Amino acid sequence: MSLPKVPQLYKSVVPxxxxxxxxSQIATIHVSIDQATFDKMLKNPEEANPAMVQFRFINSDLVHSVAQVEMKFAGKSSMDYKKQSFKFKFDDKKQQTFFDRPSIKLRSEAGDPTLMREKIYIDVLNSVGIYTQQGAWVVLYINNKLWGIYLMVDDIGKSFLRTTIHRSNSATLGSLYQMNAPEENHRADLRYLGPTAKSYPDEVYTNKYLGGAWDSYWYSASNYFLYFNPSLKVWQWVPTDFDDTLGKGVLEKQTTYKNYAPQLSKQDHPLVSKLILRNQAINQR
Incomplete structure (x- = not known):
């Protein structure tokens, strides 16, 4: 007996x-940096300045070397771990790129002993038609010292929009906003607070990464981008940062979707409350 196929509501995103x-393989990245400079960065990751490094990417098919690449620590809460996350920025003015990516991130996954949750979640999102970062595992060496296995992901910006959403390097781009929750009372929850920009805290609606939150819109109103696609004339949702997924998080016990948002936030998250929690068609099932 064969099981019926599950209907597919959205077209899969093929990166x-x-x-x-x-x-199909786990590549290796070698980074060379002045050791004294790197030691100084490690003493205070949150205040560390970017440093210039030599970057080399090696897999079974090629060796890709770039001199004078900017490296800095990435993330917010991840800086609490000994195994730091990194961001590498290539100088596109000098025709430096990493396979058409002007910047990439190496996520340490230090809080996930499996190192698998974020990668699996990325693949699941793509399979149901949601645009997000691409990811692949790499092994990182810094000054010939092994730092471990990392998840290399896209840095969401202009290059990501062109290669992943528009599939054209000449596409006209729209506005991109990064949404985060830097503190308890400042969340990107999309509540209506007034008709002007002054009604909203600057800390929430900004392109600059401010960090501080670990989950998604449903729970903490954080970790996503809003992109206005001028070709389709629509706003598109681009989720990001999936290390706290698939069982890793702050919930002490299992709960239903009806209890998930209300018990964790004093502020309303309208897209959850209006479209899901108060949706009769969903809740009568």
């Missing part, structure tokens, strides 16, 4: 081919 995100 644009890239030599960077090859799931």
């Amino acid at each position: 644009a081919p890239s030599q960077a995100f090859d799931d």
